[in-house]
Amino acid sequence: MEKIKILIVEDEMIIGANIALQLTNLGYDVLGVIPRAEEVLPKIHQTLPDILLLDIYLKGDLDGIELAHIIQKEFNIPIIYLTANADEAHFNRAKTTNPYAFISKPFKKLDLQHAIELTILRIQEEKKSEINELETFVMSDSIFIRSHDKMIKVNINDILYIEAERNYCKIHCKDKEHLIVSTLKDLEEKLNVKNLMRIHRSFIINMHHIDEIATSHLVIAKKAIPVSSELKKQLLLHIQKV
Incomplete structure (x- = not known):
């Protein structure tokens, strides 16, 4: 030092x-x-x-x-x-x-x-x-994520889903995962983007990447993500608007 x-x-x-x-x-x-x-x-x-x-x-x-x-x-x-x-x-x-x-x-x-x-x-x-404070910041089409001593740009369209892990969030993209220090609630407030939606207390999903919608879950990139019946109704309404 x-x-x-x-x-x-x-x-x-x-x-x-x-x-x-x-x-x-x-x-x-x-x-x-x-x-x-x-x-x-x-x-x-x-x-x-x-x-x-x-x-x-x-x-x-x-x-x-x-x-x-x-x-x-x-x-x-x-x-x-x-x-x-x-x-x-x-x-x-x-x-x-x-x-x-x-x-x-x-x-x-x-x-x-x-x-x-x-x-x-x-x-x-x-x-x-x-x-x-600079762990993440959001633009209209992208999010900057801290990685060591630099900020990495992640296109929001490339985000598949975001998964909560206690006080961390794991952002799953098409070809990479990013771990950031943030609760899912805080990240949801920052990510005020219409194609991203919280469908479970532990998941935010990108509606553009949904492969299947089942009774109690949906599938993105072979990952089954739980969804409640009420949030499923909201999800279907959002999909019609997107």
Whole structure:
């Protein structure tokens, strides 16, 4: 795995150097210690840190909170504030930037380590959420399905039927199967396509690929799929319209 890249913004260079040493010993990639607010954005453009350790009380025209607002207009970088005796007013201002943690100076090595580790854990959880949100998305004639680190296009006309497997769905196509993280109910809401119909609590079928319709089931690609009498009536009405 690549090392987590951390940029330190601290105008007391002895403190900054000490933090950098501790982080390096913990196995992180320290991109530098920046004492002045105006030097931070160029450094971020150059190095793209994963985490920003930012002192609230910076010397100069901008304090750390004002700098954070400027950074967040362009970058989505998790911020951990370094602070010495922050009063309520500064704390409330800092909260508006949604920091991942606060570390009060002077701090112990373990405080720093825990703040970084919790931030990394939160980053990982947020990335998982983003992946789940992008697990599938639907166009008028196709559905994009996540496969490892890419999205694969599946034509809706090629879908034979979709089968529920707990919190997963297996999409059966003419020549391939795709397993996605989704309940059948959620997928049904996304797939608002007239030739796809849910005929059972565990199945959505493509009406264009029905080979047989029997009393209590239908057949698609040699697969017998159960259907209730009520849903069968709805299915026959839909087929007449398709």
